[in-house]
Amino acid sequence: MWETFILYSSYILLILGSFLSITFGLGLLRFPDFYSRTHAAGVADTLCAALIIFGLSLQSGFSLITLKLFLILLFLWFTSPTSSFTLASTAYRCGYGVKNKETGN
Amino acid sequence: MELAIDIILLGFLIIVAIAVVKLRDLFASVILFGIYSLLSAAIFVTLDAVDVAFTEAAVGAGISSILILSTLALTSRNEKPSRHSIFLPLLVVIITGSTLVFGTLDMPAFADPDAPIHKHVAPRYIQDSYQEVGMPNIVTSVLASYRGYDTMGEVVVIFTAGVAVLLLLSSVRHKEDELSNLVDLKHHPILLYVTQILIPLILMFALYVQFHGDYGPGGGFQAGVIFAAGFILYSMIIGIDKVRETFTPKCLRWLAVTGVMLYIGVGIATLILGGEFLNYSVLAEDKLSGQHWGIFLVELGVGITVTATMLSLFLSFSEVRRTP
Amino acid sequence: MSSFFELYNYWIFIFLMMTGFYIVIAQGNLVKKIIGLNIFQTSVFLLYISMGKVSGGTAPILVESDVAYSNPLPHVLILTAIVVGVATTAVAMALIIRIQKAYGTIEEHEIHEQDASL
Numbered sequence: 001m002w003e004t005f006i007l008y009s010s011y012i013l014l015i016l017g018s019f020l021s022i023t024f025g026l027g028l029l030r031f032p033d034f035y036s037r038t039h040a041a042g043v044a045d046t047l048c049a050a051l052i053i054f055g056l057s058l059q060s061g062f063s064l065i066t067l068k069l070f071l072i073l074l075f076l077w078f079t080s081p082t083s084s085f086t087l088a089s090t091a092y093r094c095g096y097g098v099k100n101k102e103t104g105n
Numbered sequence: 106m107e108l109a110i111d112i113i114l115l116g117f118l119i120i121v122a123i124a125v126v127k128l129r130d131l132f133a134s135v136i137l138f139g140i141y142s143l144l145s146a147a148i149f150v151t152l153d154a155v156d157v158a159f160t161e162a163a164v165g166a167g168i169s170s171i172l173i174l175s176t177l178a179l180t181s182r183n184e185k186p187s188r189h190s191i192f193l194p195l196l197v198v199i200i201t202g203s204t205l206v207f208g209t210l211d212m213p214a215f216a217d218p219d220a221p222i223h224k225h226v227a228p229r230y231i232q233d234s235y236q237e238v239g240m241p242n243i244v245t246s247v248l249a250s251y252r253g254y255d256t257m258g259e260v261v262v263i264f265t266a267g268v269a270v271l272l273l274l275s276s277v278r279h280k281e282d283e284l285s286n287l288v289d290l291k292h293h294p295i296l297l298y299v300t301q302i303l304i305p306l307i308l309m310f311a312l313y314v315q316f317h318g319d320y321g322p323g324g325g326f327q328a329g330v331i332f333a334a335g336f337i338l339y340s341m342i343i344g345i346d347k348v349r350e351t352f353t354p355k356c357l358r359w360l361a362v363t364g365v366m367l368y369i370g371v372g373i374a375t376l377i378l379g380g381e382f383l384n385y386s387v388l389a390e391d392k393l394s395g396q397h398w399g400i401f402l403v404e405l406g407v408g409i410t411v412t413a414t415m416l417s418l419f420l421s422f423s424e425v426r427r428t429p
Numbered sequence: 430m431s432s433f434f435e436l437y438n439y440w441i442f443i444f445l446m447m448t449g450f451y452i453v454i455a456q457g458n459l460v461k462k463i464i465g466l467n468i469f470q471t472s473v474f475l476l477y478i479s480m481g482k483v484s485g486g487t488a489p490i491l492v493e494s495d496v497a498y499s500n501p502l503p504h505v506l507i508l509t510a511i512v513v514g515v516a517t518t519a520v521a522m523a524l525i526i527r528i529q530k531a532y533g534t535i536e537e538h539e540i541h542e543q544d545a546s547l
Contacts (some may be wrong), residue, residue, distance in 0.1 A: 075303075082299045089293065115441050122448040122468055131460055138464050145471050153499040154478045155488045157507050161474070164515045169467060172515075176460060176522040180529045184458040188538050194455035202447040206440055214435030216484035218497065223483065227500045235491055243489040243501040244508070252505055259509045266516030273523040277530055321490060326512055411512075418519050425526055 010058035017051030024048065034097050035088055042084030049076045107151065114148050129184045135173045142166040155322040156244045159314075163330040168415055171337060175422040239393040240319040240400070248324065249400040253383040256403070257368050260410050264365050267414035271358075274421045290342045300342045307335035315408045319397075325404040329411025337419050345423060348416075357417040364410025371402050438479050445472035457537040459528065463521045470514045474507045 024044030031037045053073045057066040091097070121141045125134050142165030149158035213220040230247055238246040248256055290296055311332040318324030340348040352360075372383045380387035385399025449472055452465025481503035489501035525535055532540050 078299055078303060082296055086290070086293055086296050111438075115438075118445060119441065119448075122445050122472075125464060125468065126448060126452055126456075131458065134461060134464055138467060141468060142471060145475055148475060149478055152478050152482045153486060153488045154481070154504050154507070155490075157474070157478060157504050157511070160508055160511050161471070164511055165467070165471065169515050169518050172519050172522050173460065173464065176525055179526055180460065180535050184456070184461055185536050187455065187457045191455055194451055197454065198447045198451045201450065202443055205443045205446070209436055209439045209443070212436065212439065212480075215438045215479065216482045217435075218483050218485070220480075222480060222503075223500055227502050230501055231489065231498050241491040243491065243498070244504045247501050247505045248508060255505075255509055259512055262513050263516050266519050269520045270523040273520075273527055277526070322488075326508065422522070422526075 006058050010055040013051050013055030013058065017048045017055060020044070020051065021048040034091060038084050038088045038091075042081060045080035045084070046077060049073065049080070111148070111151055114144055114151070118144050118148070129186065130182065131177055131184055132174075132182055135170055135177065138173070139166045139170040142169070156242075156324070156327075159322045159327050160330075163327050163334070167334050168330055168418075172418065172422060175419070179425055179427065237392075238396045238400070240397070242319055242321060242323075244322075245318045245324050245400065245404075246396075249403050250385060250396060253372075253403065256407065257372070257383070260365055260368055260407055263414050264361055264410055267361055267417050270418055270421050274425055277426060278421075278424045279426045291344065296342060300338065304335050304339055307338070308332060311335065315404065316401075318404055319400065325407030326411055329408045330415060332408070332412045333415035333419070336416055340419070340423070345420070349420065352413075352416055352420075354417065354420065357413045357420070360413035361410050361417065364406040364408070364413065367406030367409065368403055371399055371406070375399070439476060442472050442476040442479065446476070448472075459525050459535040459537065460522075463518060463525070466521075467514065467518060470510070474510060477503045477507055 021044060024040050027040040028037050028044070031040060050073060053069050057069045060066050060069070118141065121137050121144065125137050125141070128134050128137070143162060146158040146162035146165070149155075149161060230243055230251065234243050234246045234251075235241070238250050240246050311328045314323040314331060315325060315328030318328075336348055336352070371385070371388075375384050375387050376382055378387045383399075386392040386395045388398045389395040446469055449465045449467075449469030453462050453469065456462060456465065481500035483497050483499050486497040486499040489498045489504065491498075528540070529535050532543055534540065534543075
């Protein structure tokens, strides 16, 4: 009973993570502005990786595999927001798409 | 379920390859090439080749992309449209492709356990490797012990590539005093902080991969590439002069030579001790611990040479002067 | 002779190889040619590794239980090939930088024009 609950909640987390990943990818293609696209990519990287890794760790229980998965998640949580922040911050410092409305693409 | 994953990954690969043909922006082509490498690393994992996936992800999506981007920074970013017609290359490609497909018609089915490729030397490696070499990772035991000559040639090839790049690019370098004008990213406080946390972990992970190649995927090549990648990250964010102080060009050349000499030295030591060249069993009294010692030293040599060569490649590329 | 469903993997890898080959021979920019060469190389690695897979097998790292292992020999050969590929790419990039310094361009037809007018 408890095992099927854990199994189904891991399925739900995995499906939710995949669906959100596809949605954010669609937003990456369709947003009009550079900064909104960067925001979509950054949130997608962090959130969907977290959901998928939580789903996988529910399936592998208390083992070394779960520890390694959480270490991967920690590394992703360090690097993905940093990279999207650096991208947007450097673009802002160069005045990309801010001063001149026509070049905001 | 595995079939669905395979089909989706292969579909993405085809889309990325066709996109690289069509794009004229070279920067986007390089990033797409990195994505191609990463997707093929995922396909390697589904094909049970974990060592190869590790190396392909580290080398293809890491070092290759960095080198091509460094070249792009010195040349133009966009490609001019091609002048000649596309029909002759397309014809050549179609003829070659159909010949290859005709050649595959006689092949055994995909993942067939009774294919002839599994009948000759692979059963000996799988069954006898634990008794003869004594480590769980069969790929490492084949790479370093059964096929040690090939790996020695490979180390010499990497060393030669480092020497060739040094020869080619040493005459177009900056002068020594202009090097501190190179741009870095030190003014981003968040990036600086996160990098200072992550780089020691990256280097420690490289050491882990180097010495656990016997028990899991890993070994000298992957460890050398990850080690070099940590220092490349440092030089891109904090500044290249600190890296050049730590790894002076002379030190890098000596390290590269040390790795190759360590490999060949193990072979000469086995010759002196009475066995054949690179027969590690004579290195200790017990055959298995002789193999362990031999593989440990040989992988260390490989790791040292790969680290030094990759770092010297990156430093050579980043020191080329911009003005003609 | 095996049917389509047993061989389509190889045919997809051959298509990817031919895409890389097409980039090498049809596009004029030297950096693009090297990217195409790398795509060609990676697809060849995929072809080789897919020949070594055993259905129902696992990675060739010995475990306690009784399973079939995939063939470790293609993995070893392709490990060597990947590293040799990156060495070739590095030397090719250094050559491209020198060509850029010497000719001022890296487009193939412009280089041929400059050579022909000498």
